[in-house]
Amino acid sequence: MFSKNFKLGLLGGGQLGRMLLQAAIDLDIHVKALDPDPDAPCAKIAPEFVVGSFLDYDTVYQFGQDCEVITIEIENVNLEALKKLRSEGKKVFPQPEVLEIIQDKRVQKQFYLDNNLPTSDFILTDSVEDISKNLNFLPAFNKLGKGGYDGRGVQKLSSEIDLPLAFTEPSLLEKAIDFDKEIAVIVARNEHGEIKTFPTVECVFHPVYNLVEYLFAPAAVTESIHEEAKQIAIETAEKLGIVGLLAVEMFLTKDGKILINEVAPRTHNSGHHTIRANHTSQFEQHLRAVLGLPLGDTSAHSKAAMVNLLGEDGYTGEAKYVGMNEALAIAGVYPFLYGKKITKPFRKMGHVTVVDENLDSLKEKVNIVKEKLKVIA
Template sequence: MQKLGLLGGGQLGKMLLQAAMDLDIHVKSLDPDPDAPCAKIAPEFVVGSFLDFDTVYQFGQDCDVITIEIENVNLEALKKLQAEGKKVFPQPEVLEIIQDKRIQKQFYQDNNLPTSDFILTDSIEDIKQNIDFLPAFNKLGKGGYDGRGVQKLSSEADISLAFTEPSLLEKAIDFDKEIAVIVARNEHGEIKTFPTVECVFHPVHNLVEYLFAPAEVSTQIHDEACKIAIETAAKLGIVGLLAVEMFLTKDGQILINEVAPRTHNSGHHTIRANHTSQFEQHLRAVLGLPLGDTTAHSKAAMVNLLGEDGFTGEAKYQGMEESLSISGVYPFLYGKKITKPFRKMGHITVVDEDLESLKAKVSKVKETLKVVA
């Protein structure tokens, strides 16, 4: 039996563990939080920092393959493990490109991958010198996630909101839809994509509020989005899963926004709606197994279950019974004891053959199921 080392023990790790059980894969998880979602169900759970060189290096010693559920990990330790013959997927050199949004953006430009115009900035002075580039999104080079580290600058009046650290200005796009494609690639170069999904973001907190799969786009747009995702994965040379978030502009162009080298929020519905889930696919990819069939067997939506604004404390789930009484509604709770405003506490997958019925169920669940304290 292969032992898989997993850096991170959050909700993505929890869902990965559930897929690993089906394949009888022994997973050892590392996370600084002793109450992390993986803590109770991982065959081995180590409390420690995935940012600390010695911790990560020691953690990887008895693993056959090392993977991640969060990209903010110690790359030097992973490089040393890789140099000593350990399989590390996604590879540290791929993570190095993706960890820094500045390098990531430059990679698209250098490899003729379609993306929006941008300017690299090192200080607020740099931003002040590019006022005519606004409106734009100011993105931190390193450390941003789930909407943190992103600030919209509409005009000179917003300069006080800009980041002082190395960041970038990304031209604001007048888009029609935000779409995403998850692509998997194994060591043998086999590549498969999941159907394109349409993401709706929270207007203030910059994280996915809900999504529909498949996206309501033409076959041509779907094929083009999949082609861009495949090309991005191939040019990175990634082994594992890559979530490619894209803008579909008003004039039908597809531009890469950013990528995540791991299982992703835009693929949670695949557990219920596709022949192979994104989590099983990630395992297949990093372990060198044939990739699974990504076909969807029904239309689906995924609603993020966020902590309600104004509530901090021990989580309570209002409206759970009523939600469970709706056919095709499947909650997935992450096991986090404490809720905070807009904290990801779980998600709900909704499946239905009929799009209008699916949308009605999504509205009902959003109104009914609330995380309070």
């Protein structure tokens, strides 16, 4: 891959792809990106950018013809085209079979059960009628099998009164967990079987929109919890056989059990802080993993937090950032803007990494950033 003829294909041109491109520049890797949005975050910085659907067979197949390795920044892509490309000698990481499991939350949950991986109780449902037959299972989260992301496709059902909110498509009921913390571990695995994990992080989710609002790294948990979470992440990656990055989101219950919530086979919101806080970022690690390179040192050189920069409620239009001067005046505060022209309520417009050796000072900086830095129109 360290030649002028090598080309890495990237399905997806969003903010994850943008940060992957920034890591690829350091290794002088030529990346060709595909996205349906001509104004996607990758559009202006990708060495090659193709406008087209990563869900369309012909588009993906043609896109991959001149790429040696093909990877993703979004899992909802055309798998049949990827399988065809692989049969013709292209390397595709993560593998289509892994994406097939993860694309459908129903299949994903069954995979945990079949492989003795700890997860919450669940019931597969095909209709609202199925859900109405299992009212004694509530409260539970109703999750769409396919198509949900960033909180979309998830609905809490507390009782029979909430049935009108239930999904009519194939979905699942996942038992609501009385958890103490939501934690995550990102694990990388290359095709030689080398595995490395990033330290466990603690995620705080938005109470309404079910997406990460901010996180702290490392998580405030015992060393034994750190180790158990790490081992669960490694076992999940090994049983999937994934080549690439895997973000494993977990619940830590109030009685000290760790249960897998969901996984993502790519770079992830729970690893953004690693660009500034760790010796190797998750984006560089993903490149190392899919290109068969030795995995990098994942240890942290500082405590860190990450605050998602979301579009303010009530504002839609051309994005304006207020409070940037105040944020940049604080030592250890690093904004990352995604290059999205238009803001709308709770759209991910960027993130801010905060680093500090002192936990109290770190939390104080996070509160200032959350208070001062806003995206309006």
